[in-house]
Every structure is written in structure tokens, then in C-alpha cells.
Amino acid sequence: MGEIKAFLVGVSNYSALKQPDLPFCRNDIELMRTTLINDLSVKSSDIIMLGENLVVEHSDVENKFEHYKSTIRNDDTFIFYFSGHGGNLQDKSHILAFSDGTLFTQKIINYISGIKAKSKLIIIDSCFSGNYEMAMGRTIQKNEWIEAFVNSGCAVIASSSKNQISRLYREEGVSVFTYYFCQAIKSCANAADGEVALDKIYELVFRFMDGWNKTHPSQIQQPIFRSNIVGTIRFLTKQRKEYEKNTFFSDHDDYTICSVEPVHYADIKRYSAKVILKRKVTHEELADINWKIIDEINYANIYKNEQEEILLSGKKLNVVFCYFGYDTDDVVNCIFAYRTIWAEQNQCWKFWGADSKKVIQIKGVKICIEEYYHSIKMFQSMNVGDEEYIISREKEIVREIIKCVQHVKTEYNEYCNSEIGETELVVRLKPYLERIEELFLEESNLEIPPTEIRDWVNACTELVAAAHDFTCYYNEKYINQRSIENRKDCMNMTMIRYNKDLEKLLKEGGKLDKLKD
The missing domain is CATH 3.40.50.1460 (Rossmann fold)
Structure with missing residues (x-):
């Protein structure tokens, strides 16, 4: 900068x-x-x-x-x-x-x-x-x-x-x-x-x-x-102080802890761990591994910001979520064979209930068995698209999305400037919102990207999704579902998210360029 x-x-x-x-x-x-x-x-x-x-x-x-x-x-x-x-x-x-x-x-x-x-x-x-x-x-x-x-x-x-x-x-x-x-x-x-x-x-x-x-x-x-x-x-601003978030990686004979993310809530200390299993395990063995992970990360100092660190540093864990796959692709693609939840006794367990039909509790750990893990893995492997084509098509869609959103922003600014009324705004936005709808569907129907470009494609998807949210406010179909003030607030919040997603895509693109080199 x-x-x-x-x-x-x-x-x-x-x-x-x-x-x-x-x-x-x-x-x-x-x-x-x-x-x-x-x-x-x-x-x-x-x-x-x-x-x-x-x-x-x-x-x-x-x-x-x-x-x-x-x-x-x-x-x-x-x-x-x-x-x-x-x-x-x-x-x-x-x-x-x-x-x-x-x-x-x-x-x-x-x-x-x-x-x-x-x-x-x-x-x-x-x-x-x-x-x-x-x-x-x-x-x-x-x-x-x-x-x-x-x-x-x-x-x-x-x-x-x-x-x-x-x-x-x-x-x-x-x-x-x-x-x-x-x-x-x-x-x-x-x-x-x-x-x-x-x-x-x-x-x-x-x-x-x-x-x-x-x-x-x-x-x-x-x-x-x-x-x-x-x-x-x-x-x-002068208040800027870059908080350096700690990372966590730990390799063992039977498993590897790939990452630990802070998901703290108020004074409840919670971690989310993504783990690769190196062999097939029984449910009892999985519970034992889960306890080893809890013991290992109990006093890990991982926080989103300085405020969380001040509040929670030195405090024991209250809740741990673990996600278990069998290879790096599982972790990157968020396809997991098991999800486990542990919460200390004074936590209300009903808040940490799992939505899977197959849930068992062993040694104080809730184990959620993902029934369709192998089916999803097979579907993913059979539907991975060509890397070069996906990159080319994503770029085409994003370029056109940006053009449409620029027109949306221009017309919306004129509305905020009181230069045009809301009825006129809806008419002016119609062709751009319709095109955004089409591009959103086209992007949604692209094949699954290879793991190497997954993060970049996800950033493209997030940007397109943020642009698609513009279609929900000043659209003939939805105009009567919100108040004037609510429409403006939603539009402004979506604009902020869209701008942040643009910057995220820019950063991911930098990583992609290095990867392609």
C-alpha cells in the first residue's frame, strides 16, 4: 500500500x-x-x-x-x-x-x-x-x-x-x-x-x-x-495493530493435526481442529485420539484478536470440535468421515448436539459418523473439471460480474443522491440484476475445481454470491418485502461485503500466480 x-x-x-x-x-x-x-x-x-x-x-x-x-x-x-x-x-x-x-x-x-x-x-x-x-x-x-x-x-x-x-x-x-x-x-x-x-x-x-x-x-x-x-x-489508521494469530500443526503416528482455529464465544473457549487419520480406526480408538488432541491443544494460545487473548489466555478449554478426514483433499474440500464434539460438564450439551443421524457417545466424546463420506468422495473425484478451463471460465464470469456491479453501484449512488426515485432505480437496475442472476447460475454449474485451485475458486464463488445478493433488494419480485430503510441498510452491508470479497480474490489470485509459476 x-x-x-x-x-x-x-x-x-x-x-x-x-x-x-x-x-x-x-x-x-x-x-x-x-x-x-x-x-x-x-x-x-x-x-x-x-x-x-x-x-x-x-x-x-x-x-x-x-x-x-x-x-x-x-x-x-x-x-x-x-x-x-x-x-x-x-x-x-x-x-x-x-x-x-x-x-x-x-x-x-x-x-x-x-x-x-x-x-x-x-x-x-x-x-x-x-x-x-x-x-x-x-x-x-x-x-x-x-x-x-x-x-x-x-x-x-x-x-x-x-x-x-x-x-x-x-x-x-x-x-x-x-x-x-x-x-x-x-x-x-x-x-x-x-x-x-x-x-x-x-x-x-x-x-x-x-x-x-x-x-x-x-x-x-x-x-x-x-x-x-x-x-x-x-x-x-493510527490505531492499526496487526494481531499475529498463532498457528498449530502437530504430526503423530496415527494422525496429523493440520490446523486449529479459534471459535470462541464470549468467555467460552472453543477450538475447531481439522485432523487427518493415517489409518482406519475403531470408534473407541477415535475417542482416544480425540482426548489426545484435547490434551494437546488445551492451552494452545490461538485467538482471533487481542481482546480474545486478554479474556481467555490461561483458561482451560470448554468445547472442542474435531473434523476427521483421511487425506489432504478431505481437509481442503471439507469432506469428513467423522465429526466429534467434546464439551466440559458445565456446558449445556443440547447446544452442541449433532445433526447427523448416526451419533454415538464414547468416553465423553460425541462422535458423528458421516454416512455419505465415501459417496461424496466418489462424486468429487468423478466430477473434477479441467483446471485450465475452470480458471478461464471463472475469470470470464468475474469480469462480467464486476462490470454489472459497477453499473449497479452507479445507479444506486444516484438514488442515494436523491437524483432518482426508488421506482426509477428498480427500472434502471433490472438488466444488470438479470445478468447477475444468469452469471450466478453459470458459476454454480461449473465442475468441481482441482484441489490446487480450490481456494481461488472459492474466492470467486464468494464474490459472485455477494454480487447475487444485490438482486434481493431493488428487484420487482422482492421490493415489497422490506422497508425503505431496510433495503438501504442491506444494500450498504452487501456493498461492504462485496468490496472485501474483491480484495480476498485479489490475494488468492496472487497465490494462484505463484502456484502457476
């Missing part, structure tokens, strides 16, 4: 243009600068700020930016922020006003969109600033894969619609939108586990501004967000 570079402009003095001065714009850029440094870990040396002396001429911006642009690298994130006068011309184009003249907003957006930073974020706090357009961005070609696109592109968030004035928050001495934008960053940074996603920031900005609009009905501002980013922009 590259650096965050920020270019902040606040124009306060408009005497040369005979327009009202905006002294609070200097406060805006100082608040933005402080927020970027304190909450998004941006280095002060990576921030250019114009407007501390109130006057900002457009030639200053052009010259400073041309020099600053040379420091921006391909993997950096670039933030451009403007606070000052803005207006609409008779030809309906929008301009940003500087102390000595104006520049076209759309030209600024187009220019910044073309710089070499991987991701660009433009923030405009001016009157009528929602009067801009956002191009869809470059589409993925047949010979390309997602590493060139994930979390790359340009996003613009404006303080008001094309017909609205942007207001001053008199009690705070800064612009209303800038105040709530910085509050959203702070809130997300405080709640984040080391990073903040742009989609969470602008979602919270919209909620804050909605609250403002309800309490200030004569000063309504509708933020406008548009983006062509495939995924989102992620910012590291």
Missing part, C-alpha cells in the same frame, strides 16, 4: 471578485488537515495546504499542483479538497471560485482522474457542487485480471446538490459538510480495526447530513457521491 497524498485548498478572500469573503474556509482546511493526520495517519509532509493567508489564486493551485504531482506514485492515494465559493453558469456547468478567477469543476475532476495515483478522492465543499459528472472508468479487458482494477479509480463527494447552497456551521466556525465529513472519519477510525473504508465514511456522512437536514429544514444539504472505483479506498 502506497502513501496518502493530500492537496487542501481553502479560499477565504474574494475581494478581487467583489464576492463575499468566506473566512471560515481557512478553518475548514485546518480541520481537514488535523483529521487526516490524527485519524488517517497521513504524514504532515505529504499534505499541501493553500489558503492559510486567506488568498488563493488559481495560478497558485496550478503551479503547486504541477510540482506536487511529480511526487505521486502509482500505488498512492491522492486526496483533493476544496472549500470556497462555487456556482453554476448559464450553460449549466459548475465552477470553483478562487481569489482571482474561476476554474471549471468538471475539468478539475477530469484532470485529477487522469493522474497516476491508484485511487483518487475529490472532496468539494461549495454551493451547487453536486453539478458534476463521473465517467464509468476503464472496463476490464479479456486479457486482464483484477489486480489492475481493485480499489483503483476516482471518487467525488460534494457538499450539496446542483441546486443547493452549502452552509456554515456557526457554532463550530467551519462548513457544515466539512465538519460532518471529518466527524465521519473520526467515528470510523475510532471503531475500525486498523483501517477505514471510504464506503463507510460516506455512508456515515449521509447519515450525519440527514440528521442536520431534519433539524435545519430551511438549510437542507444533500451530499452527492459518485465513483468509478472498482471496490473502495482503504485508509490505515
Whole structure:
């Protein structure tokens, strides 16, 4: 991940243009600068700020930016922020006003969109600033894969619609939108586990501004967000502390413990172990092996995060789930001959009951016998597809899924921007959602992948499934099954999951490339 570079402009003095001065714009850029440094870990040396002396001429911006642009690298994130006068011309184009003249907003957006930073974020706090357009961005070609696109592109968030004035928050001495934008960053940074996603920031900005609009009905501002980013922009926070989770592997004459995963719940310490049996065993022998595993992992320090470690370190196990197969393929494909459950006596056993019809209890261990283990193994072996074909087909499906979702996100943003209504949104989304449905079924019907590419294919499947969830909200079939608020909440949560699945697929693709080498 590259650096965050920020270019902040606040124009306060408009005497040369005979327009009202905006002294609070200097406060805006100082608040933005402080927020970027304190909450998004941006280095002060990576921030250019114009407007501390109130006057900002457009030639200053052009010259400073041309020099600053040379420091921006391909993997950096670039933030451009403007606070000052803005207006609409008779030809309906929008301009940003500087102390000595104006520049076209759309030209600024187009220019910044073309710089070499991987991701660009433009923030405009001016009157009528929602009067801009956002191009869809470059589409993925047949010979390309997602590493060139994930979390790359340009996003613009404006303080008001094309017909609205942007207001001053008199009690705070800064612009209303800038105040709530910085509050959203702070809130997300405080709640984040080391990073903040742009989609969470602008979602919270919209909620804050909605609250403002309800309490200030004569000063309504509708933020406008548009983006062509495939995924989102992620910012590291100062709170980031990478937790190093311990791993566990243990080899024995009769069995191998391949992995132990923490599945703790509150103060109940639980582990899930995947085990390969090296020979056929009786049920009594399996119970004995299970007890050996319990003894071995009883004080294993394996946790998801620091909070779990503080709460459970040194505590005895309460519950252990074991999954037994006979080879590595069983573990990778999650095909198990036995599942066992052990819980200490003070645990309520009914919560750990098994759903298999064949369940026996030996030596305090519940053993669930998977009746169809051999049938499933045979089915898998007979239906493994060609690796090269599956990789090629998955890539084709994922490329088209991404294209469809980009259109879905674009139209949904216009709905959130109050530019279109819900009925119009449903009509606009229909062709893209129908195509996502088709692609979901095509991906589901692909043959079983070979073990070597299973994790990558699973990541593709998860992404396609997340995209398919978009079809459940603004679809003619389901539109009456949820409230307006619930539809929005579900859509936003699915968007977050889809972006995370994109990043997971990118990581798995890196492993696949190494494998193919």
C-alpha cells in the first residue's frame, strides 16, 4: 500500500471578485488537515495546504499542483479538497471560485482522474457542487485480471446538490459538510480495526447530513457521491495493530493435526481442529485420539484478536470440535468421515448436539459418523473439471460480474443522491440484476475445481454470491418485502461485503500466480 497524498485548498478572500469573503474556509482546511493526520495517519509532509493567508489564486493551485504531482506514485492515494465559493453558469456547468478567477469543476475532476495515483478522492465543499459528472472508468479487458482494477479509480463527494447552497456551521466556525465529513472519519477510525473504508465514511456522512437536514429544514444539504472505483479506498489508521494469530500443526503416528482455529464465544473457549487419520480406526480408538488432541491443544494460545487473548489466555478449554478426514483433499474440500464434539460438564450439551443421524457417545466424546463420506468422495473425484478451463471460465464470469456491479453501484449512488426515485432505480437496475442472476447460475454449474485451485475458486464463488445478493433488494419480485430503510441498510452491508470479497480474490489470485509459476 502506497502513501496518502493530500492537496487542501481553502479560499477565504474574494475581494478581487467583489464576492463575499468566506473566512471560515481557512478553518475548514485546518480541520481537514488535523483529521487526516490524527485519524488517517497521513504524514504532515505529504499534505499541501493553500489558503492559510486567506488568498488563493488559481495560478497558485496550478503551479503547486504541477510540482506536487511529480511526487505521486502509482500505488498512492491522492486526496483533493476544496472549500470556497462555487456556482453554476448559464450553460449549466459548475465552477470553483478562487481569489482571482474561476476554474471549471468538471475539468478539475477530469484532470485529477487522469493522474497516476491508484485511487483518487475529490472532496468539494461549495454551493451547487453536486453539478458534476463521473465517467464509468476503464472496463476490464479479456486479457486482464483484477489486480489492475481493485480499489483503483476516482471518487467525488460534494457538499450539496446542483441546486443547493452549502452552509456554515456557526457554532463550530467551519462548513457544515466539512465538519460532518471529518466527524465521519473520526467515528470510523475510532471503531475500525486498523483501517477505514471510504464506503463507510460516506455512508456515515449521509447519515450525519440527514440528521442536520431534519433539524435545519430551511438549510437542507444533500451530499452527492459518485465513483468509478472498482471496490473502495482503504485508509490505515493510527490505531492499526496487526494481531499475529498463532498457528498449530502437530504430526503423530496415527494422525496429523493440520490446523486449529479459534471459535470462541464470549468467555467460552472453543477450538475447531481439522485432523487427518493415517489409518482406519475403531470408534473407541477415535475417542482416544480425540482426548489426545484435547490434551494437546488445551492451552494452545490461538485467538482471533487481542481482546480474545486478554479474556481467555490461561483458561482451560470448554468445547472442542474435531473434523476427521483421511487425506489432504478431505481437509481442503471439507469432506469428513467423522465429526466429534467434546464439551466440559458445565456446558449445556443440547447446544452442541449433532445433526447427523448416526451419533454415538464414547468416553465423553460425541462422535458423528458421516454416512455419505465415501459417496461424496466418489462424486468429487468423478466430477473434477479441467483446471485450465475452470480458471478461464471463472475469470470470464468475474469480469462480467464486476462490470454489472459497477453499473449497479452507479445507479444506486444516484438514488442515494436523491437524483432518482426508488421506482426509477428498480427500472434502471433490472438488466444488470438479470445478468447477475444468469452469471450466478453459470458459476454454480461449473465442475468441481482441482484441489490446487480450490481456494481461488472459492474466492470467486464468494464474490459472485455477494454480487447475487444485490438482486434481493431493488428487484420487482422482492421490493415489497422490506422497508425503505431496510433495503438501504442491506444494500450498504452487501456493498461492504462485496468490496472485501474483491480484495480476498485479489490475494488468492496472487497465490494462484505463484502456484502457476
